[in-house]
Amino acid sequence: MRGLWTTDRVRAAEERVLARVPAGSLMRRAAFGVAVAAVDLLDGRRRVGLLVGAGNNGGDALWAGYYLLRRGIAVSAVLLDPARAHAEGLAAFRRAGGRVVDRLRDVDLVVDGIVGLSGRGPLRPAAAEHVAHLDAPVLAVDSPSGVDPDTGAVDGPAVRADVTVTFGCLKPVHALADCGEVRLVDLGLEPELGGPDLVELDLADVGAAWPVPGRDDDKYTQGVTGVAAGSATYPGAAVLATGSALLATSGMVRYAGAAAEGVRAQWPEAICTGSITDAGRVQSWVVGPGLGTGLGAEDVLRTVLEAGVPVCADADAITMLANNPDLWDARDPDTPVVLTPHDREFERLAGEVGPDRVAAARRAAGKFDAVVLLKGHATVVAAPDGRVLVNRARTSWAATAGSGDVLSGLIGSLLAAGLDPLLAAGCAARVHVLAAELAADGAPIPASALLSAVPDAIRAARREAS
Numbered sequence: 274m275r276g277l278w279t280t281d282r283v284r285a286a287e288e289r290v291l292a293r294v295p296a297g298s299l300m301r302r303a304a305f306g307v308a309v310a311a312v313d314l315l316d317g318r319r320r321v322g323l324l325v326g327a328g329n330n331g332g333d334a335l336w337a338g339y340y341l342l343r344r345g346i347a348v349s350a351v352l353l354d355p356a357r358a359h360a361e362g363l364a365a366f367r368r369a370g371g372r373v374v375d376r377l378r379d380v381d382l383v384v385d386g387i388v389g390l391s392g393r394g395p396l397r398p399a400a401a402e403h404v405a406h407l408d409a410p411v412l413a414v415d416s417p418s419g420v421d422p423d424t425g426a427v428d429g430p431a432v433r434a435d436v437t438v439t440f441g442c443l444k445p446v447h448a449l450a451d452c453g454e455v456r457l458v459d460l461g462l463e464p465e466l467g468g469p470d471l472v473e474l475d476l477a478d479v480g481a482a483w484p485v486p487g488r489d490d491d492k493y494t495q496g497v498t499g500v501a502a503g504s505a506t507y508p509g510a511a512v513l514a515t516g517s518a519l520l521a522t523s524g525m526v527r528y529a530g531a532a533a534e535g536v537r538a539q540w541p542e543a544i545c546t547g548s549i550t551d552a553g554r555v556q557s558w559v560v561g562p563g564l565g566t567g568l569g570a571e572d573v574l575r576t577v578l579e580a581g582v583p584v585c586a587d588a589d590a591i592t593m594l595a596n597n598p599d600l601w602d603a604r605d606p607d608t609p610v611v612l613t614p615h616d617r618e619f620e621r622l623a624g625e626v627g628p629d630r631v632a633a634a635r636r637a638a639g640k641f642d643a644v645v646l647l648k649g650h651a652t653v654v655a656a657p658d659g660r661v662l663v664n665r666a667r668t669s670w671a672a673t674a675g676s677g678d679v680l681s682g683l684i685g686s687l688l689a690a691g692l693d694p695l696l697a698a699g700c701a702a703r704v705h706v707l708a709a710e711l712a713a714d715g716a717p718i719p720a721s722a723l724l725s726a727v728p729d730a731i732r733a734a735r736r737e738a739s
């Protein structure tokens with residue numbers, strides 16, 4: 274489990290540490306970490322260029338340049354705002370023989386010290402101009418410039434980092450945006466940080482939380498998942514959601530709906546019925562994928578919300594809740610609900626997502642008293658109590674039709690097994706992207722292939738945990 278702290282929390286912690294350590298020592302420690310990583314990346318090559326902004330991020334870059342010069346590496350620096358460049362860092366850099374230049378030429382590595390914790394909005398034109406002409410690998414200091422450190426949002430040109438060296442703790446950008454490989458330099462901040470603002474689950478956490486049958490379990494005790502999905506027009510969604518619920522845990526899955534025949538043909542082990550009213554008892558419901566939004570579908574959604582068991586509401590269920598908020602009245606206030614919108618569904622339900630996806634998911638979670646899983650390259654899962662899990666996909670292979678149906682089945686099965694809804698959604702998201710990665714192995718895949726890789730992904734997670 275990796276914690277991530279927002280920049281205001283980091284600053285507050287840094288201030289407390291700075292009050293008891295010699296001036297400049299944190300920056301030098303940070304810069305030394307940058308220099309060590311740079312030497313690593315250079316792999317014997319010898320020319321480094323620094324892009325130096327107006328603040329301490331630029332100061333880190335200049336001090337890193339100083340340490341690199343002392344190792345015999347040639348370092349040149351572009352000062353984006355010479356009058357405001359970090360004075361001590363610049364003096365040390367010059368002292369060690371560093372050259373100030375107008376443009377970086379023929380370098381083997383660029384150190385991006387344009388802006389860090391204080392970076393807001395699009396890169397200023399001068400910085401953007403240099404970033405547009407980068408043609409060497411980039412080591413970003415703290416965070417890639419042009420990417421908002423708290424939200425991961427990019428508004429205009431931004432540095433594309435091969436490696437990011439950050440200090441003290443991880444910040445939201447490191448889970449929400451592409452920072453290349455992230456390395457952390459210890460500054461002794463931990464005791465001052467308090468609980469994290471966001472959490473990224475490790476595969477080992479997922480493996481440890483994943484339900485597996487115990488010695489005394491039978492098919493009922495592990496939780497029965499109900500799937501109310503699919504229609505005559507979209508039977509595939511029912512097949513995928515039921516299949517993923519079946520593969521995720523070894524209990525039982527009941528399917529209720531118009532695609533019963535197709536589901537039974539594909540999954541003989543599912544208990545199928547044509548109508549939600551005679552589905553039998555379940556410990557969770559997955560509702561929505563391919564269900565449609567007509568009156569019949571609304572009745573299904575109402576029945577599910579009234580059932581008093583945790584619900585994963587996806588796709589058409591979200592659209593129905595957005596179009597007809599009265600449907601929420603069917604829900605017992607104690608019933609946990611997980612909503613799994615993509616951006617357009619989110620917009621219908623709770624307004625524009627905007628650049629701060631974490632804030633948007635938190636807002637919607639509070640508004641609906643539900644766990645909200647906002648899909649994206651970085652999936653954000655927010656609980657009504659403010660807890661947030663982030664899961665960044667390393668690839669985009671899961672962006673395929675039917676992929677969401679698989680995710681909803683995974684969440685439903687974990688809810689049926691009794692997992693905390695936030696953890697259920699977070700674990701499902703992690704296994705989902707891993708299954709996509711394993712199935713794709715470098716080539717596009719349909720959702721049914723992603724589904725087939727779910728057991729491998731669960732195995733990999735459980736291996737990590739053992």
Ligand SMILES: NC(=O)C1=CN([C@@H]2O[C@H](COP(=O)(O)OP(=O)(O)OC[C@H]3O[C@@H](n4cnc5c(N)ncnc54)[C@H](O)[C@@H]3O)[C@@H](O)[C@H]2O)[C@@H](O)CC1
Pocket residue numbers: 284287288291299300301303326327328329330331333387388389390391392393394395396397400414415416419440
């Ligand atoms: N506070 C500390 O104790 C430590 C801070 N460290 C470094 O200090 C950094 C934070 O330093 P600062 O607070 O001085 O601020 P930054 O260096 O992040 O930003 C400096 C200035 O850049 C300008 N700027 C803001 N947005 C911009 C944009 N979009 N395009 C171009 N310029 C922009 C602003 O004038 C801002 O004041 C951290 O990211 C880290 O690299 C490290 O040295 C470790 C210790």
Ligand SMILES: [K+]
Pocket residue numbers: 330385386387388389413414415416417418
């Ligand atoms: K930077």
